[in-house]
Amino acid sequence: xxxxxxxxxxxxxxxxxxxxxxxxxxxxxxxxxxxxxxxxxxxxxxxxxxxxxxxxxxxxxxxxxxxxxxxxxxxxxxxxxxxxxxxxxxxxxxxxxxxxxxxxxxxxxxxxxxxxxxxxxxxxxxxxxxxxxxxxxxxxxxxxxxxxxxxxxxxxxxxxxxxxxxxxxxxxxxxxxxxxxxxxxxxxxxxxxxxxxxxxxxxxxxxxxxxxxxxxxxxxxxxxxxxxxxxxxxxxxxxxxxxxxxxxxxxxxxxxxxxxxxxxxxxxxxxxxxxxxxxxxxxxxxxxxxxxxxxxxxxxxxxxxxxxxxxxxxxxxxxxxxxxxxxxxxxxxxxxxxxxxxxxxxxxxxxxxxxxxxxxxxxxxxxxxxxxxxxxxxxxx
Amino acid sequence: xxxxxxxxxxxxxxxxxxxxxxxxxxxxxxxxxxxxxxxxxxxxxxxxxxxxxxxxxxxxxxxxxxxxxxxxxxxxxxxxxxxxxxxxxxxxxxxxxxxxxxxxxxxxxxxxxxxxxxxxxxxxxxxxxxxxxxxxxxxxxxxxxxxxxxxxxxxxxxxxxxxxxxxxxxxxxxxxxxxxxxxxxxxxxxxxxxxxxxxxxxxxxxxxxxxxxxxxxxxxxxxxxxxxxxxxxxxxxxxxxxxxxxxxxxxxxxxxxxxxxxxxxxxxxxxxxxxxxxxxxxxxxxxxxxxxxxxxxxxxxxxxxxxxxxxxxxxxxxxxxxxxxxxxxxxxxxxxxxxxxxxxxxxxxxxxxxxxxxxxxxxxxxxxxxxxxxxxxxxxxxxxxxxxxxxxxxxxxxxxxxxxxxxxxxxxxxxxxxxxxxxxxxxxxxxxxxxxxxxxxxxxxxxxxxxxxxxxxxxxxxxxxxxxxxxxxxxxxxxxxx
Numbered sequence: 001x002x003x004x005x006x007x008x009x010x011x012x013x014x015x016x017x018x019x020x021x022x023x024x025x026x027x028x029x030x031x032x033x034x035x036x037x038x039x040x041x042x043x044x045x046x047x048x049x050x051x052x053x054x055x056x057x058x059x060x061x062x063x064x065x066x067x068x069x070x071x072x073x074x075x076x077x078x079x080x081x082x083x084x085x086x087x088x089x090x091x092x093x094x095x096x097x098x099x100x101x102x103x104x105x106x107x108x109x110x111x112x113x114x115x116x117x118x119x120x121x122x123x124x125x126x127x128x129x130x131x132x133x134x135x136x137x138x139x140x141x142x143x144x145x146x147x148x149x150x151x152x153x154x155x156x157x158x159x160x161x162x163x164x165x166x167x168x169x170x171x172x173x174x175x176x177x178x179x180x181x182x183x184x185x186x187x188x189x190x191x192x193x194x195x196x197x198x199x200x201x202x203x204x205x206x207x208x209x210x211x212x213x214x215x216x217x218x219x220x221x222x223x224x225x226x227x228x229x230x231x232x233x234x235x236x237x238x239x240x241x242x243x244x245x246x247x248x249x250x251x252x253x254x255x256x257x258x259x260x261x262x263x264x265x266x267x268x269x270x271x272x273x274x275x276x277x278x279x280x281x282x283x284x285x286x287x288x289x290x291x292x293x294x295x296x297x298x299x300x301x302x303x304x305x306x307x308x309x310x311x312x313x314x315x316x317x318x319x320x321x322x323x324x325x326x327x328x329x330x331x332x333x334x335x336x337x338x339x340x341x342x343x344x345x346x347x348x349x350x351x352x353x354x355x356x357x358x359x360x361x362x363x364x365x366x367x368x369x370x371x372x373x374x375x376x377x378x379x380x381x
Numbered sequence: 382x383x384x385x386x387x388x389x390x391x392x393x394x395x396x397x398x399x400x401x402x403x404x405x406x407x408x409x410x411x412x413x414x415x416x417x418x419x420x421x422x423x424x425x426x427x428x429x430x431x432x433x434x435x436x437x438x439x440x441x442x443x444x445x446x447x448x449x450x451x452x453x454x455x456x457x458x459x460x461x462x463x464x465x466x467x468x469x470x471x472x473x474x475x476x477x478x479x480x481x482x483x484x485x486x487x488x489x490x491x492x493x494x495x496x497x498x499x500x501x502x503x504x505x506x507x508x509x510x511x512x513x514x515x516x517x518x519x520x521x522x523x524x525x526x527x528x529x530x531x532x533x534x535x536x537x538x539x540x541x542x543x544x545x546x547x548x549x550x551x552x553x554x555x556x557x558x559x560x561x562x563x564x565x566x567x568x569x570x571x572x573x574x575x576x577x578x579x580x581x582x583x584x585x586x587x588x589x590x591x592x593x594x595x596x597x598x599x600x601x602x603x604x605x606x607x608x609x610x611x612x613x614x615x616x617x618x619x620x621x622x623x624x625x626x627x628x629x630x631x632x633x634x635x636x637x638x639x640x641x642x643x644x645x646x647x648x649x650x651x652x653x654x655x656x657x658x659x660x661x662x663x664x665x666x667x668x669x670x671x672x673x674x675x676x677x678x679x680x681x682x683x684x685x686x687x688x689x690x691x692x693x694x695x696x697x698x699x700x701x702x703x704x705x706x707x708x709x710x711x712x713x714x715x716x717x718x719x720x721x722x723x724x725x726x727x728x729x730x731x732x733x734x735x736x737x738x739x740x741x742x743x744x745x746x747x748x749x750x751x752x753x754x755x756x757x758x759x760x761x762x763x764x765x766x767x768x769x770x771x772x773x774x775x776x777x778x779x780x781x782x783x784x785x786x787x788x789x790x791x792x793x794x795x796x797x798x799x800x801x802x803x804x805x806x807x808x809x810x811x812x813x814x815x816x817x818x819x820x821x822x823x824x825x826x827x828x829x830x831x832x833x834x835x836x837x838x839x840x841x842x843x844x845x846x847x848x849x850x851x852x853x854x855x856x857x858x859x860x861x862x863x
Contacts, residue, residue: 065616065725066754088622112569125572126544133816141816142809147721148537149753150790151530151576152797152808153835154817155543158572167568179622202486206508208596210661233664240662281564285486306488309564333566348566354559358824359568365819378567 010055020138023369031165033107036098041376043339067177073106089177092121096267106170112162116213125161130174136371146174165373167366181230186259187241189250190224197223198288200248205306218301269302272313276337282330284308293325316341348378389446396438401429415456415463424465431476433585441556449829452583454525457517460798494524509591512539530576532794534627537752543575548588554825579831581824595660600688603677607652612727614680626660628752635746638707645700704748712761716777720784721793724754741776755793805837
């Protein structure tokens with residue numbers, strides 16, 4: 001049976017009604033924003049219904065003085081950023097936005113996607129201060145609020161961030177905003193020796209320079225560290241970062257304030273264009289070993305040097321080589337890959353048994369009908 | 382005492398040793414309350430396990446006996462979150478106070494839940510620090526911080542406990558153990574657990590992220606005619622894109638009480654004091670401090686002072702931190718509230734609090750985290766005067782309501798506990814509360830972990846049959862359900 005494509009609803013109630021009907025009739029629903037990340041997770045059988053959030057596209061509030069905003073899920077992140085930029089502010093999430101920069105706020109949050117700004121500002125879960133969601137029994141529920149500090153009730157925003165639409169549909173989010181730095185400058189240096197790149201990464205991560213972003217890359221046999229400073233004195237701070245890079249043995253060290261393209265390239269490295277993309281989480285000090293594993297799989301790598309979070313793009317056939325070569329204690333998940341690759345291996349990897357049992361229990365409570373993106377997530381949830 | 386309790390107590394003694402199980406009412410007196418002393422309840426027993434494994438066995442024994450339990454750290458909480466339940470066991474984590482590992486290269490510290498907040502920063506200083514800094518940081522425990530998602534004066538810039546916990550070992554109410562890591566695939570159970578006020582289980586090992594200590598700290602103290610002018614200065618600072626480490630405001634009454642306590646030289650003719658602390662790289666702090674002082678002057682500051690030495694900085698902060706205790710000079714008792722408002726509504730809400738205080742003929746002092754709009758109004762009263770405690774409680778409730786009406790929250794950092802659960806419906810609908818209950822039931826279907834907290838009315842968990850659907854990978858034999 002072909003998937004029915006529901007006209008994209010434009011009210012919360014319409015989304016909830018669609019979900020409730022599907023839940024009651026035992027139909028599966030594929031929940032999409034702009035569809036820029038539909039290839040992530042387990043490949044799933046065709047859903048009975050496709051539900052797009054793209055018509056939930058209003059910026060409900062931008063409270064510039066409070067550094068907060070309330071956004072419907074289907075608002076393209078790029079569009080929200082334009083609005084915030086007019087007040088010198090930003091939502092500090094900078095993932096790759098896909099074709100036509102179409103990625104929606106809801107999609108970015110549901111997949112927990114983020115870019116180099118995670119170094120200073122955190123992931124979606126750290127920036128969402130409130131959510132409104134629809135569940136498969138038609139419930140519309142809010143959690144959190146509109147203020148940046150709030151501990152009333154459970155933090156369901158964190159539960160839904162990164163849940164890949166398997167618990168329900170994110171209808172709107174309240175987010176914390178940050179001021180855009182008045183100026184930025186980036187120090188960068190490179191080396192062919194993974195140990196030198198690792199040493200530079202450690203030196204910069206320990207430096208009290210408050211970088212906006214601190215990234216690593218590995219391409220064609222050469223690694224680089226990029227440190228971006230923001231603020232009136234960003235060039236002077238970058239000069240100090242450059243000195244640390246030289247001290248650690250990096251070569252071709254340079255400072256530039258015309259740095260946007262460098263960071264665009266880092267963001268682009270988190271997409272694989274038909275190849276495979278593996279997200280690796282390792283202790284930051286294991287960076288040299290992670291770089292060597294990426295090199296062994298002929299992959300390119302970008303990542304957050306101080307957080308130990310990296311993205312390796314490589315040929316699907318090389319995923320097994322990469323996973324074998326990663327140091328012990330490393331966690332890896334295949335974020336994106338051709339469907340055939342994702343069906344041949346468990347893209348998520350096995351989580352702790354106790355944690356997985358809890359995840360199943362959470363799924364059963366929030367989506368008892370099993371209607372929302374079934375089969376896509378960890379453990380086949 | 383519930384039937385079967387003697388058996389449970391002997392089981393607890395087997396697990397932890399006789400000396401670590403208290404069941405005589407006299408021995409239990411210390412544990413009747415947490416930091417909110419007007420709620421009191423004696424548990425059946427208090428048990429002090431010495432290892433994570435003992436915690437697990439204790440929780441399991443409670444599960445098998447069908448007895449509820451409450452975890453307690455240092456007992457400094459201000460919402461009654463660690464208040465015992467009458468027919469339950471209190472699991473005291475004070476003996477679990479080892480720092481298990483420190484790895485500065487990876488910016489990670491692993492601790493047991495009874496370790497105090499300040500000892501984490503001390504263990505990694507001088508190069509690093511642990512940012513969340515609740516006022517009780519000398520004694521409060523990391524386990525309690527995890528339960529409450531504690532903040533502190535510096536969370537406007539640095540965030541809360543939840544932003545710094547990278548891993549947890551948790552014991553669930555049936556005694557099973559789950560390892561939760563920040564970067565593991567799957568639901569962010571770690572994020573759901575932090576701030577759940579002990580209702581989802583108990584953390585027995587906690588991994589924390591520590592970060593490089595700022596190389597420069599500049600602390601400024603400015604005095605204003607009134608809180609309105611000080612609020613304008615805060616707006617000007619935030620609108621200029623400056624993100625100070627902390628922005629704290631005190632009103633006239635709290636300045637007067639605190640100044641009497643510390644003699645720091647705060648201006649007694651001022652209607653408001655603003656403490657702004659900048660931290661970060663030298664270059665940025667120098668530039669921002671100039672800008673900051675200019676903005677305060679433009680907002681009508683009567684006086685702007687900058688701490689030139691560490692001792693001066695300490696004195697400024699000591700006075701701010703003395704404000705709560707110093708209220709004893711104004712009145713014998715007070716209710717402290719923890720409401721949050723959108724910062725831009727500050728003047729309006731403070732005016733409303735003044736009106737209400739006038740109506741109720743009570744004094745309300747205001748000390749608050751101005752950057753993030755977290756108010757701590759102290760409603761002063763004297764229990765010796767007939768009807769005054771009741772009036773004070775009512776007034777405190779109206780202040781919370783004013784915060785919610787302004788688009789804020791009933792609690793910014795103290796938690797809901799028992800103290801604020803009655804206010805939950807003012808912020809959340811029945812459907813919202815029901816969604817919270819789904820999470821609670823997913824973790825603790827029998828309702829044994831800290832029952833009677835957070836949710837306004839007791840709720841039970843129903844069964845969730847849910848249709849089983851075979852996953853295509855199960856069919857193919859690639860994955861299986863556990």
